[in-house]
Amino acid sequence: MIVGLKGKYFHAYFSETKMKLGFLLGCLGLFTFSRCSASERCDDWGVDTMKLIQVYDGEPARIKCPLFQDLLKHNYSTAHSAGLTLMWYWTGQGKDLEEPVNIRLPNNRITKDKETLWFRPAVLNDSGNYTCMLRNTTFCSRVAFPLEVLQKDANSCVSQAMKPEVVEFPLEHVVVLKCPDTDDFYPVNVTPAVSWYMNCNPGEFYERIPKGLNLTFIKVRPFYEGNYTCIVTYEDNGKLYNLTRTSEVKVIGPPEDEKPPSMTAPSDQVIYEFAAGEEMQLPCEVFFPFVKNSRMDVSWAVDGRNPEDSVDSKVSVTTSEVLQLGGAKTIKKNLIIKQITMEDLKRNYTCSARNSLGPVYRQAVVKEKAGTPRYITELACGLGATLFLVVCLIIVYHVYWLEMVLFYRAHFGTDETIGDGKEYDVYVSYARNAEEEEFVLVTLRGVLENDFGYKLCIFDRDSLPGGIITDETLRFITKSRRLLVVISPNYVLKGTQALLELKAGLENMASQGNIRIILVQYKAIKNTERVKELKLAQSVLSVIKWKGDKSKKPNSRFWKELHVAMPVKKISPATKYSNTCIELNTTQMSF
Ligand SMILES: *[C@@H]1O[C@H](CO)[C@@H](O)[C@H](O)[C@H]1NC(C)=O
Ligand SMILES: *[C@@H]1O[C@H](CO)[C@@H](O)[C@H](O)[C@H]1NC(C)=O
Ligand SMILES: *[C@@H]1O[C@H](CO)[C@@H](O)[C@H](O)[C@H]1NC(C)=O
Ligand SMILES: *[C@@H]1O[C@H](CO)[C@@H](O)[C@H](O)[C@H]1NC(C)=O
Ligand SMILES: *[C@@H]1O[C@H](CO)[C@@H](O)[C@H](O)[C@H]1NC(C)=O
Ligand SMILES: *[C@@H]1O[C@H](CO)[C@@H](O)[C@H](O)[C@H]1NC(C)=O
Ligand SMILES: *[C@@H]1O[C@H](CO)[C@@H](O)[C@H](O)[C@H]1NC(C)=O
Numbered sequence: 370m371i372v373g374l375k376g377k378y379f380h381a382y383f384s385e386t387k388m389k390l391g392f393l394l395g396c397l398g399l400f401t402f403s404r405c406s407a408s409e410r411c412d413d414w415g416v417d418t419m420k421l422i423q424v425y426d427g428e429p430a431r432i433k434c435p436l437f438q439d440l441l442k443h444n445y446s447t448a449h450s451a452g453l454t455l456m457w458y459w460t461g462q463g464k465d466l467e468e469p470v471n472i473r474l475p476n477n478r479i480t481k482d483k484e485t486l487w488f489r490p491a492v493l494n495d496s497g498n499y500t501c502m503l504r505n506t507t508f509c510s511r512v513a514f515p516l517e518v519l520q521k522d523a524n525s526c527v528s529q530a531m532k533p534e535v536v537e538f539p540l541e542h543v544v545v546l547k548c549p550d551t552d553d554f555y556p557v558n559v560t561p562a563v564s565w566y567m568n569c570n571p572g573e574f575y576e577r578i579p580k581g582l583n584l585t586f587i588k589v590r591p592f593y594e595g596n597y598t599c600i601v602t603y604e605d606n607g608k609l610y611n612l613t614r615t616s617e618v619k620v621i622g623p624p625e626d627e628k629p630p631s632m633t634a635p636s637d638q639v640i641y642e643f644a645a646g647e648e649m650q651l652p653c654e655v656f657f658p659f660v661k662n663s664r665m666d667v668s669w670a671v672d673g674r675n676p677e678d679s680v681d682s683k684v685s686v687t688t689s690e691v692l693q694l695g696g697a698k699t700i701k702k703n704l705i706i707k708q709i710t711m712e713d714l715k716r717n718y719t720c721s722a723r724n725s726l727g728p729v730y731r732q733a734v735v736k737e738k739a740g741t742p743r744y745i746t747e748l749a750c751g752l753g754a755t756l757f758l759v760v761c762l763i764i765v766y767h768v769y770w771l772e773m774v775l776f777y778r779a780h781f782g783t784d785e786t787i788g789d790g791k792e793y794d795v796y797v798s799y800a801r802n803a804e805e806e807e808f809v810l811v812t813l814r815g816v817l818e819n820d821f822g823y824k825l826c827i828f829d830r831d832s833l834p835g836g837i838i839t840d841e842t843l844r845f846i847t848k849s850r851r852l853l854v855v856i857s858p859n860y861v862l863k864g865t866q867a868l869l870e871l872k873a874g875l876e877n878m879a880s881q882g883n884i885r886i887i888l889v890q891y892k893a894i895k896n897t898e899r900v901k902e903l904k905l906a907q908s909v910l911s912v913i914k915w916k917g918d919k920s921k922k923p924n925s926r927f928w929k930e931l932h933v934a935m936p937v938k939k940i941s942p943a944t945k946y947s948n949t950c951i952e953l954n955t956t957q958m959s960f
């Protein structure tokens with residue numbers, strides 16, 4: 370590079386120092402002349418693009434020759450006193466020619482001061498590569514760097530192309546953000562106006578106090594991250610100038626939180642189980658707190674060797690990173706081994722992590738998967754069987770509860786008829802109509818008396834002369850343990866007598882509670898509203914429905930329900946064919 374640039378340099382040198390023109394022309398002719406070749410030799414450091422300087426169009430700017438900063442042992446004063454001179458050249462954008470920087474522009478727009486070149490102000494056309502060269506007759510050194518003059522973006526206080534200076538502030542701390550790079554632009558006795566912006570928004574900053582060039586953060590919080598811009602305005606020779614500076618504030622973990630990494634996986638508590646032939650996946654998850662200028666390494670070791678170096682296509686490692694608050698980071702590395710063998714299960718799998726404060730290691734406990742499927746199947750079978758049994762029991766209970774109640778009553782029930790002072794088990798109230806009469810006198814009576822052994826009290830049609838036997842009816846009802854009401858349309862229509870019986874039964878039930886009512890629906894009634902007593906009874910009692918031929922069978926649901934509703938009574942052969950009150954009544958009638 371140095372050789373390639375020599376021509377350029379020579380040209381520039383030629384155009385700047387016209388005084389030495391004749392001497393140089395002589396040199397060209399006598400190339401072997403030793404003094405001449407010595408002055409032509411210049412240590413060229415090339416274009417240092419890392420030293421890119423960005424400034425805004427219309428704002429004052431300065432560039433400093435980098436030779437004195439890190440390339441040479443000299444500083445400007447020692448170089449100057451050693452008789453070395455500093456010269457500036459530049460190559461404008463889109464130009465090939467290096468030319469001297471014109472420091473004789475009107476208003477002294479560009480001036481040279483020691484190792485600094487000042488632009489008051491810089492304009493777009495100033496963009497280009499700038500070269501500073503330090504030389505005497507025997508020594509020469511030069512370096513170039515780019516200057517970029519930018520225009521601010523529309524409706525913005527900055528340009529997106531400008532790379533802001535990055536500053537790191539520790540969480541919860543008190544810090545001062547100083548508007549950078551403003552000294553020496555204006556005299557020390559001048560106090561410039563400074564306005565502060567966060568992400569180009571002006572105004573109040575909560576917990577951040579602007580005071581001149583300082584923006585004081587009373588407490589650094591994660592959401593104070595952002596681009597802070599200060600615009601410094603000062604007057605010089607009657608002209609106002611702006612300096613725009615931006616700092617990108619990053620919030621980092623405080624120094625007191627700096628620690629070695631912590632490993633959350635593999636865990637000591639977890640045993641990683643795999644069967645041969647399966648794919649093995651071992652996680653390694655490490656949290657790195659923010660540690661300034663620290664490395665963050667995570668790696669797996671399989672029997673001491675890094676699997677990432679392995680050529681075996683069976684083995685792979687996947688990496689993912691999650692940035693956390695304040696510059697902390699979580700790194701995950703999954704070790705994946707396809708189709709593992711029994712040998713693979715016996716290896717030592719260790720994950721290690723390290724930052725500048727120390728390493729952490731943990732071994733993943735790997736075992737052969739054993740018995741798990743059988744255990745799960747057994748558990749599932751057991752649960753299934755229990756569930757099945759419970760369902761069966763529920764079904765059995767619903768289908769056979771009547772039988773169960775009857776069975777219980779037959780074997781363990783206490784006979785409630787003993788000593789209650791009642792004469793009859795049941796008083797049957799029904800519409801005195803041919804059809805119902807046959808149902809009551811033949812069907813009901815047949816089963817209740819003959820099969821169940823109950824004592825019935827039935828007033829038939831003939832034994833009721835005109836419904837005037839009120840007192841007698843009541844007497845018989847109170848002497849009975851149950852009032853059986855046979856509901857049918859006729860019951861409501863015709864039954865003054867029947868309704869009287871029902872009313873008496875209800876009153877008795879309500880007042881003394883020693884009679885219970887059984888509702889047997891022989892035939893459905895369309896509107897029960899007409900009879901308020903029946904409606905009331907139906908709403909509080911369950912109705913046993915007669916379903917015609919289906920109910921005729923002695924083991925039908927109808928009879929079982931009816932039997933359950935009847936009093937508990939131990940049937941003895943002696944009571945089996947007891948009389949009903951019909952005969953009783955008949956005898957009374959014969960008085
Ligand atoms: C330059 O260097 C000399 C000695 O190396 C030192 O005494 C002097 O203070 C320096 N000047 C500046 C401006 O840094
Ligand atoms: C400055 O130098 C760099 C590196 O040699 C080059 O890429 C760039 O185009 C130059 N810029 C100008 C404006 O000449
Ligand atoms: C910038 O350069 C262009 C072309 O080189 C020229 O036309 C223009 O006048 C220049 N502008 C200024 C402000 O010097
Ligand atoms: C030129 O500068 C170099 C480096 O400082 C020095 O060693 C040399 O003596 C100087 N040459 C002359 C002629 O002054
Ligand atoms: C700005 O902060 C610096 C210290 O960071 C301090 O020395 C200086 O006095 C402050 N300036 C103002 C105007 O507060
Ligand atoms: C700060 O500015 C840089 C460069 O313009 C940009 O990449 C970054 O996204 C900005 N940050 C915020 C928080 O706006
Ligand atoms: C300085 O900046 C302010 C606000 O950003 C702007 O209004 C003003 O025109 C600028 N002045 C100059 C001379 O660029």
Ligand SMILES: *[C@@H]1O[C@H](CO)[C@@H](O)[C@H](O)[C@H]1NC(C)=O
Nearest residue numbers: 670672673717718719730732
């Ligand atoms: C597993 O390997 C690590 C390092 O790779 C070692 O520190 C550890 O002692 C080994 N464990 C066993 C049980 O061999």
